[in-house]
Amino acid sequence: MSLLQSLQARDRVFDFMAPAASRVDVRHGPILYMEDVTVSFDGFKAINKLNLTIDDGELRCIIGPNGAGKTTMMDIITGKTRPTEGSVWFGSRHNLLQMNEPEIASLGIGRKFQKPTVFEALSVFENLELAMAADKRIFPTLTARMTGEIKDRIEEVLETIGLTGLRFQLAGILSHGQKQWLEIGMLLMQRPRLLLVDEPVAGMTEQEMERTGELLTSLAGKQSVVVVEHDMGFVRSIARKVTVLHQGSVLAEGSMNEVSNDPNVVEVYLGADDEEIA
């Protein structure tokens, strides 16, 4: 039956021609689905029966004390770490546990690491150009030409990350915050479906934090965004839904208000250090 349906489909006749990211099946809602995931390092369970569902287009903040398993969770999604048990699905078609890192990246899962790394000797524009989803073999790269389409795409991302005026500047002279935005822009050039962002506002000024918050909220909807962050003020300002991790599993989930009033959360995390929620 489903075969018949797929034969009748006219919007995408050849599956292999479509960009990998568009093949992600989100008809059932979630773009990321983790069930009963456990990772143990020599008996220590860094992740313990974790269940997490991210909807398509959602902006989700993940908080939790140090050692709660936030980074390990990101590593599992990107294929860097293999869980001992459990299942991880991207859409309802792709089993991430059967794929390697480059395959997962080409599916449209982009990850931004804490420390920004941009190509300092190249301009902002060129940084985005290199990051763009394209044929990255030698000869196509050598003969690649700048087309209007590519230019439009780069301008669009420049607009999104607010660096339009700096497009011809070398990335090396950007401020810390601007480098972070450029790096988010480089991820966007690959047209991701899911963005994993690790501590985006560490070391930023107030204004930079505010703009980062606006940037991340504007990205949600077009793609799903998962933000891991320590700064409670920042999380409060952007989050619609927050997941609290503790000792490798989900302790609470809901709006920031619900979560910060949850007695379990207050006990293990927020209550321990009142200043942090203020």
Place this chain on the structure above:
Amino acid sequence: MSQATSSRFWLIRPFGERATQVFLGVLLAALVIVTVLHVAVPQGSPLHVNAYTVNLFGKYLSYALLAVAVDLVWGYLGILSLGHGAFFAIGGYAMGMYLMRQIGDRGTYGHPVLPDFMVFLNWESLPWYWQGFDMAWFAFAMVLLAPGLLALVFGFLAFRSRVTGVYLSIITQALTFALMLAFFRNEMGFGGNNGLTDFREILGFNLRSSDTRLGLFLASGVALALGYLLCRAVVTSKLGRVCVATRDAEARTRFIGYRVERFQLFVFVVSAMLAGVAGALYVPQVGIINPSEFSPLFSIEIVLWVALGGRATLYGAVIGAILVNYAKTVFTGVMPDAWLFALGGLFVLVTVLLPKGVAGLLHTRRRASMSDKTPHKEATA
């Protein structure tokens, strides 16, 4: 601005650049002036350029091409090759083998096929790897293929194992040193420490005539122009920007999906082939190729030319190669013992005073005049 030009076909892109236009203009003018002063000005005149000087300039131009090849891998890809002399020498040997076969039966021993040194060693027949070098097309193909193949095998092993930085520099030194020792052996069949010499003709032209020397000088100039254009086309392409990205943040480049080791290998092989061409132009002009071209010192000297001229500009490499070799010619004529001290002193001075080399001087001035125009450009973009 690369954005403005990069919609063009990659090979013609450099023609749109100011630096390339100036470089080609200066090179062309130099070739024309030397030719006119050599041919049209009578010998007695103080303006006359004699055959010896033409020959010397030809040698400088082949060195300049070698320096461009080194700048391509060092300046843009960040691979400090201290063994590029090996590719230069192999290209030179390929040309030398062709020139040896051209001698025919006019050698001292008068053997119709075997070069003199083989007769001297009592060899019965030509070794297999000397076959085909009597044909110009084959020998000229080998000038490209032999260094290219060596670079391909060496680079494949090195880059696949992610050997970079100082370690790569050291093994390139070891490579050229090992080849030097190998070529010193008579059993290798490349003339041992005497190398290949006593050449007579190239493509039917007498190598000792001043017209042939002028022709070789012009050929070196054309090869330099073409080599420069090719490298320029590579570095202004998207591939060139991947190279710069690799140089500055290799892991990040890999992470955004480029197979870094393949890009390194490609550029390394192109560079080795250019070095081979430079060697092939050098040998008929100096009339000899011997294992000293493999010497690690020579390879280090090439790197010095590039450093003095300025990295990652390509024209800086040309300026460096010509300046240093001209200084060498002058110094070794006046005070032969002082040359190495002068070279060392020059290097220290440039490193301290001009960290970006001679080209850095030109570059900063150009940048300054360009930044005046930038706001205007952005407004119209």
